[in-house]
Amino acid sequence: MFSALWQSILEWLQTLFFQQEMELTILGLQNAGKTTLVNLISTGDFTDDRIPTVGFNMRRVQKGGVTLKMWDLGGQARFRTMWERYCRGVSAVVFVIDAADEDRFETARVELQDILSRRALDGIPVLVLANKSDLPGAIKDVDEMVDVFGLKDIHNHEVSVYSISAKNSTNIDVTLQWLIDHGSKKASSSTAAAVVSAPDPPSTSTIPPKPSS
Numbered sequence: 001m002f003s004a005l006w007q008s009i010l011e012w013l014q015t016l017f018f019q020q021e022m023e024l025t026i027l028g029l030q031n032a033g034k035t036t037l038v039n040l041i042s043t044g045d046f047t048d049d050r051i052p053t054v055g056f057n058m059r060r061v062q063k064g065g066v067t068l069k070m071w072d073l074g075g076q077a078r079f080r081t082m083w084e085r086y087c088r089g090v091s092a093v094v095f096v097i098d099a100a101d102e103d104r105f106e107t108a109r110v111e112l113q114d115i116l117s118r119r120a121l122d123g124i125p126v127l128v129l130a131n132k133s134d135l136p137g138a139i140k141d142v143d144e145m146v147d148v149f150g151l152k153d154i155h156n157h158e159v160s161v162y163s164i165s166a167k168n169s170t171n172i173d174v175t176l177q178w179l180i181d182h183g184s185k186k187a188s189s190s191t192a193a194a195v196v197s198a199p200d201p202p203s204t205s206t207i208p209p210k211p212s213s
């Protein structure tokens with residue numbers, strides 16, 4: 001009884017005096033722009049780095065009173081089996097899609113649905129980022145993205161979707177805000193969906209989580 005009270009006081013003091021750390025995992029097929037996005041968030045600059053990630057990278061960066069610890073995973077097929085391990089217990093999962101690579105939409109949909117169907121990840125909020133909106137032919141319409149990637153079929157997750165360009169820094173501010181906002185939330189299968197407001201409403205959307213059947 002006393003130790004439980006002491007533990008609560010300690011935890012409360014920690015929230016007062018220590019920086020909050022948010023752990024998040026960045027997934028998506030190869031060439032989607034994950035590492036580019038992480039570099040942009042870390043440095044504020046776009047760099048055209050074409051080196052595919054082998055395994056994973058980890059970056060820590062301070063934003064808006066929160067330390068973001070970002071796991072940037074390799075998107076090639078041989079690395080996808082380790083995705084789940086790096087998603088367990090994180091504050092949020094970010095799934096990046098190359099919005100101009102129509103040939104890979106079906107693979108992206110299958111991989112997104114597969115990883116989010118894992119029970120160990122239930123309740124973790126998900127941000128789907130359709131990157132490369134600067135390229136001609138890139139899918140930018142939110143309703144279309146919801147259909148193409150089957151976002152309404154996802155159970156037990158709050159899912160938000162933004163159209164972004166890491167190259168032109170489009171919607172990176174709202175992406176960061178979403179990450180900071182979700183840093184303090186604990187994963188729970190009953191997480192209520194918050195309505196995300198963004199300066200560019202047609203390119204962002206939040207879909208409430210559906211209860212599992």
Ligand SMILES: Nc1nc2c(ncn2[C@@H]2O[C@H](COP(=O)(O)OP(=O)(O)OP(=O)(O)O)[C@@H](O)[C@H]2O)c(=O)[nH]1
Pocket residue numbers: 028029030031032033034035036037047048049050051052053054073074075076131132133134135164165166167168
């Ligand atoms: N036009 C355009 N190109 C981008 C954008 N974001 C990233 N790229 C380019 O896409 C290519 C792949 O980017 P990466 O960040 O390495 O992709 P990745 O998702 O980390 O790939 P893996 O590590 O293999 O999983 C690079 O040439 C980037 O410069 C964007 O917003 N617009």
Ligand SMILES: [Mg+2]
Pocket residue numbers: 034035036051052053072073074075
């Ligand atoms: Mg990479």
